[in-house]
Amino acid sequence: MDLFEHQGKEIFARHGISLPPAAVAETPEEARRAAERFGGRAAVKVQVQIGGRGKGGGIVLAKSPQEAEESARRMFERGFGGMAVTRVLVESLVDIASEFYAALTLDRSRGTYIAMVSSKGGVDVEEIARTDPATIRRVAVDPRIGLKAYQVRYLTGHLPEEARSGTASLLPKLYDVLIASDATLVEVNPMALLRDGTVIPLDAKVTVDDNALARQPEVAALRSSFPVDPTQARANDEGLQYVKLDGEVGIIGNGAGLVMSTLDVVTQAGGRPANFLDVGGGASAEMMATSLEVVLSDPAVRSVLVNIFGGITRGEVVARGLLDALERVDADMPIVVRLDGTNAEEGRRILEEAANPRIVPAPTMLEAAARAVELARTSPEGVHG
Amino acid sequence: MDLFEHQGKEIFARHGISLPPAAVAETPEEARRAAERFGGRAAVKVQVQIGGRGKGGGIVLAKSPQEAEESARRMFERGFGGMAVTRVLVESLVDIASEFYAALTLDRSRGTYIAMVSSKGGVDVEEIARTDPATIRRVAVDPRIGLKAYQVRYLTGHLPEEARSGTASLLPKLYDVLIASDATLVEVNPMALLRDGTVIPLDAKVTVDDNALARQPEVAALRSSFPVDPTQARANDEGLQYVKLDGEVGIIGNGAGLVMSTLDVVTQAGGRPANFLDVGGGASAEMMATSLEVVLSDPAVRSVLVNIFGGITRGEVVARGLLDALERVDADMPIVVRLDGTNAEEGRRILEEAANPRIVPAPTMLEAAARAVELARTSPEGVHG
Amino acid sequence: MSILIDETTRLLVQGITGKEGAFHTLRNRDYGTNVVAGVTPGKGGQDVDGIPVYETVAEAVDATGADTSLIFVPARFAADALYEAADSGVELLVLVTEGIPVLDMVSAVGYLRGTSSVLLGGNCPGLISPGKANVGIIPGEICMRGSVGLISRSGTLTYQIVHELTQRGIGQSTCVGMGGDPVHGIGFVDALRRFEADPETESVVVIGEIGGSDEEQAAAFISQEMTKPVVAYVAGLSAPPGKRMGHAGAIVTGSSGTAQAKVDAFEAAGVRVGRNPTEVAALVAA
C-alpha cells in the first residue's frame, strides 16, 4: 500500500524526524490559507500514490497565496498521471544548501532489507545509479540486528562533511519507520542539507506491506483517504485482484502467473484483455460469482475467458460459482470456460448438466483464448444486463 | 548486580506483570502499618541480595500487625546470612492453588539465554533438576528473535491445564524484563497459580549485568539502597575488585585468575589470604596506591603479597604506585613484591633504587607466597598506620 | 533420484487439523507420500484419518523421524512454525501459507540461514517428485514420472505447464513451486543447481514472471554453470507497466523487471524461451 507524501511524513514526525511546516489542503482555498500562514511563498505538492511529480508538474513553488490557490485548483481539476487528486500538501519553503538521496527497501534477491544513500539527489537517481554508481552507497540490513553503527558511518562517509552527522542521525529514524510500520519502501528524495546545517527529508515515499496491514491498523486506516474506483473496491473487498485494462476480452483466472499468461495468450491470439482478475487460491463459489459480476460490469467487455487450473481451487466449486453468478447477472455474452486440475472433471460435468447457453467450454488454454477472442469480435455490442 | 526482591518486582510491575499488593518497610513500625493496610495478615520478607530466605527464616507469615512488626524487628536486628538488613517487604497474602518455577538466565556454554519452567516450585528446584529432570522444561532464547511462541507453548505444556495460559502470558513479560533491564537472571520461585486462576510471581530474583549499568541508569541508581562496607565501596569506586576474607596475608594481583592462583599458593604455603584484590588490566599508579591502602585498612593483615604479571599493566607503573602509596600510608609491615611481564625490569629497577625497607622483592610466585606467609607469622601484631 | 523429496521422505504437516491442511495432507498420502505425523497445538493425541497429531514438532520428529514439514498454519503463525520446525531439526520446510508479512519472512529466512533447514515458499504450492512423493497442493494426477526438472515462481501456471508436458508424454523428475512472494526460500538458482546435480534430471523448465530479478540471476547461473538444456517461460509479456512509487527498487535490482527484459536475459544465456505454456512443452519435446 503506497502512502501519500503527507502520510509518510506524519509517520516520520512520530519517529522524531524534523520536517518543514506543512498543511494538507483539500480545496484551493485551504491551499491559499496555508500559504498565507507560511508567509506567502510555499511549495504546493500534489498527493498521489505514484512518483514522477517533480518532472510531471506535480510540484509548484508558489510565490504568493494566490498562486498557491491557483496551482492547487489546477491539480484538483486535472489530476495527476491519470489519477484523481483529492488533496495537496502545502509546505513552507526551506533554505536548501544541497540535496541527497536516501532509501530503505527490500532486497528481494538477498532476502534482506537494504539501505542506500546517494551523494546526489533531487534528480534522476536511477540514471545516476547506472552512470555513476560510486555516488550510491548501499548496505544490507538484517532486521534481527538493525542498521549497524558502522553501516551508518559508511553510508554517510561520501557526503560532504557538513551533511554527515545530520544524515547519520536521520538514517536510524528512517529505519525505525521501515520496521515499525512494516514498510517495504521508505524513500527520501531529496534529502536536503539546509543552510542552518540540519538534514531533513523534503519528500517521503512510503510503501507498506499489504500482508502486514492486519497488524498495522493505524496505517491500514489511511486507505480510506485514497481515491478508489467502486468496481476495484468491490473486487478488493472480496479478496480478488482486479486491474482494469483497455481491451474487450474479460479475463478470470486463478493465480497471478496463470492470469498473466492468459493475458499473454489472448494478446497472441489477436485479442485485447479487458482486465486482469485473479480469484486467488481456494476460490469459493461466491468469489467466482463476484468475479464474473466485476468483469461484466465493464461495458467494454464482449466475451469472458475463465481459465482455472485447480490446486487448492476446486473445479466443482468454480462451476457452481459460475452458474450462481449467471442466475444473478444477466450476462448476454459468451463465457468461455476452461477447467483443469483438482476436481476439474466434476466441474466440467456440473457445467455440462446445467447446459447454460452462455457457457462455452474449451478443452485447452490456447483454444479457450482463440475462442474468446473470436467471440469478442462477433458478440453484439453494448447489450448488458 | 543483584536486586532486592522488591526492586525486581517494581521492574516486573513496569512491564505489566500483576503482583500482590505490597509495601517496603524500613522500620518495624512501617511493617506493622503495612500489615494493617493488608487486613492484618501479611508475609514479611527480608530484603537481601542472596537466596535461601525460605529455608533460612527470612520469610515470616504474620497473622497480625503486631507479629509483622516483631518479625521485621528481628530481621533488622539479626540481619540475614551475615548481611545487614535495612528493609523488609510486607506483602498481602494471596490464595495459592499451586506453585511452579520459572527462570530466564544466561547459558554460558551455548552463548545464549535460556528460559526454564518447572512444574514443581517453591521447593528445592536444584534437587528436582537432579532427581526429576522431566519436570523442568528449558529452551534456548536468541535475543535477535526473542522468546518464540512455540517455545512458550512447550515451556507451559507440562503445567496443569488451568495454569498454562496465565504462565504463557507471563513468560514474554519476564523475557522483556530480562532484555530491557540487561539482566542475566530473572528467576521467579515460586510462580503461583492462584485460586482465581491468575498466575503471578511470588518472588523476584533479578541480577543485572554489571557491564550494562552505564546504559541502565535507573537500575544503576538502585545501588544506593544496598548495604555497603566502606572499604568495599572505596575499592569499587576505583574499579578494583575487592573481597574481604578471613586470613592475614593481604593479596594484590592483576587479573582475577592470577589473584585466585595467588590465593591458592598462599594457602598451599600454609598461610591464609586476608582478601582477594584484583587491580584489573592496565592499572594506574593511583590504582596501585589505592589497592595498598584498601588492603592495609584491614587490621588483620600481617603481610602483603603483590603479585603482578604485566600485559596491559606495566611494571614501572606498578612500582611507582607502590612507592606513592607508601608515602601516603604508614605501612609498618612487609610488602612482598613479585613483578614480571611488560616493563617488569624497569619496575624492579625503580623499586630497587627507591630502596624502601618495607618492600621485599621476590623472584617467583611460589617464593613470594612462601615469603609473605613467613613474614605474616613473624610480623608484629596490631601495629598499623 | 529427484530433488528434495522422494520415496524416503517422511512428511510431517504443521496445521494438519485445519480444513486445507487436512484436505491436502490426505491427498498427499493418497498419492503415496509417507505422511508420518501432524502437529496442531492443543490437539496433540488426536489423529487425522489415522495420522497421529502431536503437540509440538519436536515430539513429532522424535516419535516419527519426520524430515520434511508441510506448513499450512495461518499467516501470523507462519514464522513461528518455521522456527519450531528448524529448531526441531526438520530438513525441508514447505510453506504453503500465503499473506505472510515481509518482515516476518526476512527475519525467518535470516534465521534459517544459520540452521541446516532448507525452506521452500511461502505462498508456494509445494513440490512433487512424480511417482515418489507429493508435498503440497500440486495436483498429483497431472504429473508423470520422467526426467524434466521444473521450477516456477507461479502456482497454477506451473500446473498448466506440467499438464502440457504430461499430455505430450514428457515426465518430470521433480516439479518445484517456489512461490511468488518477494522473500522466499529456494529460488531458481538453488533449484537449478540441484537439478544439474540430479542424475534423473535431463533438462529443466524455468517458469518466471514479471517483477524482481530472479530470472536474470537464473540466466546468469545457467550460462555459467548449467550443462543440461533449459527451457524458460516468462508470464506477463502483455502486462501494462505498473505504477511506480520510488526509484529504490530499480536501483537495487539494476533491472527493469519487465517480462521482455527477462526473456532477453534468458535468450542471451542460450535458453530457449516459449511464448506460451504450449510452446514451452513443444520446446522441451523438440
Added chain:
Amino acid sequence: MSILIDETTRLLVQGITGKEGAFHTLRNRDYGTNVVAGVTPGKGGQDVDGIPVYETVAEAVDATGADTSLIFVPARFAADALYEAADSGVELLVLVTEGIPVLDMVSAVGYLRGTSSVLLGGNCPGLISPGKANVGIIPGEICMRGSVGLISRSGTLTYQIVHELTQRGIGQSTCVGMGGDPVHGIGFVDALRRFEADPETESVVVIGEIGGSDEEQAAAFISQEMTKPVVAYVAGLSAPPGKRMGHAGAIVTGSSGTAQAKVDAFEAAGVRVGRNPTEVAALVAA
C-alpha cells in the same frame, strides 16, 4: 604450523589510534607480526608509526588483504566492531576490549555463527604463536617457540604459566587467551580440537578457573577425542563459595562450578592437573 595465527597473518587493528591500541599494535609489530592496517572512524588517511589508518574495515581489507583483526575499541562500540569486521570478511577477530554488556555479546556471537568469522574474546589477552606472530597483549618476551599448545580463561595467569614453561626451556606452538567473560568466542573445546589437528603441537595445557562449566566440557572432549597429552590447572581451589542469588545457574550447568569439581572432572578424563603454575610446568616437562 601453529593454530589461528602464524607468519602469514595479516593483522588489522580496530581502534588503533587509542592509547592502548597504539601501544600494543607497535609491540605486536616489534615482535614481528605483519601489522598491515588500522581502522579508526574519522581518522582515515592518518598513520600510526607508518601503519596506514582507514575509515572502515572494508577499505582496510580491500587495500591490505588483512585477514585478522585485533579490536581495542571502547566496550559500547565492541559489538559494532565485530559486525563490521565479520561483514568485511575478516577471518579471525581478537577482541581485547573488556566490560562489554552480555546482551551485546550474546547478539554478536549469534550473528557471527552465521558468518565464516571466528571470534576470540572479548575481555581476552589475545594469542601468540611464538616466533611467528603476536596478536594482542600477551608479552612476547615471555614466550618461546615450541610444541606446547596453551588455552586459558585467564589473562595474567596465562602469562605466569607461559613464563614458567619458557623458564624450563619448554616452548609453545600457540598460546590462546580466550578471556574470562561468560559469553565468548573460541573456548576450550574449539582450541583443543585445533591443537589436536596441529602437527606442531605435541601436548596441550588448559588453564581454567572457578565458575561455569567450560572445564567440565573440556574434560569430556579430551576423554573422547584428544590423543595428545593434556595438563590442566584450575585457579580458585581456595576461593570461598560465592553468595548465591538463584538456582537457575546451577540448573543450567548441572555443575557446582567449584574448582575442585573441575579438577575432579579433568582427572577423571585422564588429564594431569597441576596444583599451582609451577607444578603445571613441571608436569609438562615430565
